[in-house]
Amino acid sequence: MGKKMEAERQLEILKRGTAEIIPEDELVKKLERSLREGKPLKAKLGLDPTAPDIHLGHTVVLNKLRQIQDLGHQVILIIGDFTGRIGDPSGRSETRKQLTEAEVMVNAETYKEQIFKVLDPERTNIVFNSTWLGPMTFAQVVELGGKYTLARMLERDDFEKRFKQNLPISIHELFYPLMQGYDSVHLQADIELGGTDQKFNLLVGRSLQREYGQEPQIAMTMPILEGLDGVQKMSKSLGNYVGVNEAPRDMYGKIMSLPDELMLRYYELVTRVPMDEIKQIAVGLEQGTLHPRDVKMRLGREIVVMYHGVEAAEAAETEFRNIFQKGELPDEIPEIKISVAELSEGEVWIGKLLVLLNLAASTSEARRLVTQGGVQINGERVSDSAANIRIEDEMIVRAGRRKFARIKLAIR
Numbered sequence: 001m002g003k004k005m006e007a008e009r010q011l012e013i014l015k016r017g018t019a020e021i022i023p024e025d026e027l028v029k030k031l032e033r034s035l036r037e038g039k040p041l042k043a044k045l046g047l048d049p050t051a052p053d054i055h056l057g058h059t060v061v062l063n064k065l066r067q068i069q070d071l072g073h074q075v076i077l078i079i080g081d082f083t084g085r086i087g088d089p090s091g092r093s094e095t096r097k098q099l100t101e102a103e104v105m106v107n108a109e110t111y112k113e114q115i116f117k118v119l120d121p122e123r124t125n126i127v128f129n130s131t132w133l134g135p136m137t138f139a140q141v142v143e144l145g146g147k148y149t150l151a152r153m154l155e156r157d158d159f160e161k162r163f164k165q166n167l168p169i170s171i172h173e174l175f176y177p178l179m180q181g182y183d184s185v186h187l188q189a190d191i192e193l194g195g196t197d198q199k200f201n202l203l204v205g206r207s208l209q210r211e212y213g214q215e216p217q218i219a220m221t222m223p224i225l226e227g228l229d230g231v232q233k234m235s236k237s238l239g240n241y242v243g244v245n246e247a248p249r250d251m252y253g254k255i256m257s258l259p260d261e262l263m264l265r266y267y268e269l270v271t272r273v274p275m276d277e278i279k280q281i282a283v284g285l286e287q288g289t290l291h292p293r294d295v296k297m298r299l300g301r302e303i304v305v306m307y308h309g310v311e312a313a314e315a316a317e318t319e320f321r322n323i324f325q326k327g328e329l330p331d332e333i334p335e336i337k338i339s340v341a342e343l344s345e346g347e348v349w350i351g352k353l354l355v356l357l358n359l360a361a362s363t364s365e366a367r368r369l370v371t372q373g374g375v376q377i378n379g380e381r382v383s384d385s386a387a388n389i390r391i392e393d394e395m396i397v398r399a400g401r402r403k404f405a406r407i408k409l410a411i412r
Helices: 003-015 024-037 056-070 101-115 138-145 157-164 171-187 196-211 248-255 260-270 275-287 292-308 310-325 350-356 363-371
Strands: 020-022 042-047 074-079 124-128 191-195 218-222 335-339 347-349 375-377 388-390 396-399 403-410
Touching: 003 024, 003 056, 020 024, 020 196, 024 218, 042 056, 042 171, 056 074, 056 191, 056 218, 056 260, 074 101, 074 171, 101 124, 138 171, 171 196, 191 196, 196 218, 248 292, 248 310, 260 275, 260 292, 275 292, 292 310, 347 350, 350 363, 350 388, 350 396, 363 375
Parallel strands: 042 074, 042 191, 074 124, 191 218, 335 403
Antiparallel strands: 020 218, 347 388, 375 396, 396 403
């Protein structure tokens, strides 16, 4: 295969699921030169370790990095232990709380443990940006600040809105895009990846590289993944997430609750199923030759295999079939002790019971579950949210599709 054809093949792989490649023609030239000179490109991703639990939304960009690795290029993962003390102001309406060095380092270690569920550790170079940002003198910081104008910085949507609304913008926040951009200068990055919300920061990197006499990097942005609700972006705080460290059964069950219209998007962004197969699945769904349930079950298998292996995926699918298609109970049900002292004449209100069993976070959530018909006791649906339940030893309570608890009565 000629160098030009190979460059075009790599481009097609890199375009999969990508929101923007800025600019695409420059990426083609970089790929051709890389093949011609036998020198891998440097692809950079910065992570500020402020939220160490990684979910599928984070893996969208990590999967793209893995594709880059598989094409033979170099991946540099920056743990932003220095920038993380400031926090990325993107999308913020107020100044972020600065993290301590200890907090940042604890989060960084958790990130490192999780990212290798996606990336190849043998082909990943992990660096900490405190290595080069920490030793900078004040004169060098002033020089860096002189490479970018305040007018351009205020073009950022979040800064512009806060400025117009007379909300405070701390000076140190203005340095976040500059520091992230300087990472690209220090590493002489060829490509930088990020979510669509990172576009401004990535373009600052291009601008600073020009200012320092370097060839500007390619800015590659990835879509923000919708969560299980199908509306808002995946977020742990919104409860619509699938964590990469979740148990296989929970991961599989959550994927099965995904709206049908998002299945193909998940296939493209968070699995390694070839695009040709995904296109065939799309045709099958459109023509009715494939059942959405079967397509979703494969999606669940593919995702669980990535993080837990084939055996775990098969076990999760078998358990799902038994519980939801055959009406059987899961093999393992958490056993929760309830003291007799917590009961009134052997009874307890259903709302309090669900909270005691860790099946609901609050009594208001418990009421909602009952009202929606999502609560069963020993296989019988509870329809009255004001009901008092007589507690028996070994009673099995179910809330929603996946949560079960077995009651163990205790004297004290």
